Amino acid sequence: MKKMLILGAGTAGTMMSAKMRRALPADEWQITIVDQDDRHIYQPGLLFIPFDVYRARDVVKPRSRYIPPGVRFIVSPIDVIEPDDSRVRLGDGTLLHYDLLVIATGSRIVPEETEGMTDTGWQTSTFDFYTPEGAVALRNALDDFDGGRLVLNVVEMPIKCPIAPLEFVFLADWFLTVNGTRDRTEIIYATPLDGAFTKPRASEILGHMLEEKNIGLEPLFSTGSVDGEKQVIRSWDDREIGYDLLVTIPTHMGSETIENSDMGDELGFIPTHPNTLQSKGWENVFVLGDATDLPSSKAGSVAHFQGEVLENNLLRIIDGRELTEEFDGHANCFIETGFGKAALIDFNYDVEPLPGRFPVPGIGPLRLLQESEMNHWGKMAFRWIYWNMLLKGAEIPGIQSRMSMDGKWS
Template identity: 50%
Template structure:
């Protein structure tokens, strides 16, 4: 029997859970599984949101990548430079190459601050920050501690971004933070978004906009940031509008891994791998699959999506190597806990075709959906343990399935035909 080599580029959420699931699916004699990443720091990215508010420490969010992989998985610290789909070869910066029978691209999304004029020169660690990196989150914590009043602007420059609700969560937590310091009446918080609403899905957007209004957080929509003027304290849109700030929390534009751009036919114009959205098979070559933030699928770039995709990708790799038709059942399932401050949160659950709906998840007796609750806050805070001990090891979560559940949800009523 041939021993297939499965190469996984990326040792983050998607790559790690894929490797661990595949190791359980295949014996050592059946498949060699190789995970490659350019560094050895596995970061629990959702925790960065809490660092600026003193609710998490950077050192508690990072663990060695190799330590999250099951025995029998080969971990290599190298930087990929391109993929040759014709010869099934990955090229690395040190001049070495690696051939594969199946390739899984799980290299996530990267921040592109240079894509916005002035952002890289906008006064980093002075009054323009991002909490999407450990360094930025730590610097923002110090900036908030010094902040005694003025205008804070929170701005995702463009979409898609990792965890698209996170900038909104920052606004909610900032509201609670300054109320706790008895400074809220001296702090003006504004959420500036390129979208025409608070979120991408109308039902959730309405609920989130209501929360912004309740907390006296301004909402500015349809603002396409073209320049960040750190010295002058201005966001400038492409149409010439300006939003002034004393402190800016900016989420830079995102793109796929640089090596995807250097691999003809593999990615779209942003460097995200083009895949069939139901099988996760790459359009460039049948033996390539992608998972998580690295894909171009039209759903949130969130850890929950990578977790749900993992089941589908493992199943389809097994089918591909067995010469069987692929399973096109992945439905774009995503769910997100939204931290809303003061020990509360809300949960949204949706897929490609279904809006976030009210009700409960994962069933009638589950967590409330689209409604603030203490349970959702506790769920978000508890998820860190589940991440390290259940999600990354590739274990199933009791009652949680890859396909979006409909039980417990208030389905919209269809108008009667005359």
């Protein structure tokens, strides 16, 4: 019996376990998936908790419910990966040997990386919304917020769902308007990037939206420290921004297991071939989702698009065939812009987000890089698609793993 081992039962790992169980004969391949707990978080939903659109229970379900029959699920901390010996040591010392390893251990926020962030004010005036606990605490703080200066800062790149911080300030503008406190609130978006977003066209259009919504932009602001006593964030080049409420996107790193295994870069992300998804270090180790060091977005849509390429390549390596270099960095992200509207972006390694229609060229119904109510309903419907289709490794009609230029206005 051959052994495939998947580390991480989040979006990427769960989806991959379903795809590979369907693709591989049960009498030839045993598939095992390991995660440290049995709590699957629908991460795109975290954004909505602070604004009372979703509750924590809407975004958390047992991982075990989504692991398909025929796949062994082990709940255990992962101590270390020993790729030279093709084995993984679990927290209790159990050794798991593998023929093929898929690493999908994701990324996590590490607020402790920034001086002062978790000292005075952590979760009383400084909040994250990348964890259910942080999002709920922020919900309570926003409920009590009676105006002042709300600052959102992105500490450093890369982060998960790079559009989420912008969505947060758009939704805060909406939420505070509806609650009657917007006129006594200043909203500031501080980012280490040189504009609202990394890519020129999207940056220009999203920057314009910030202006329209009277949200201040503080570009090239790399946060060096947080002073919770004075309620000030300080950049490495000594600029200061005062705040009454700080919503922070902390430094992101890969799983501690990757660091313990000495397989990652300086942030614990694994060097990965950008088109085949094979790890650069080991032939029988593949990586997908947030755990890679690739310059694609750390987002569920990317894991989904990678999944098709990875399934193909796992089957190819089993057959001793050459790997395909099909992954093109494709990402597809809704951008909630408040007041019941959203925008949508579709892009890859080489092509920046452009305006147009999606998924049917010229028709839509979704609009690229433009606000519409239909886009908002698309985002809301996505939660159902996530639990019922994406995690099961099903194809989503009309959505291709490779990006298409059809319907885009260049």
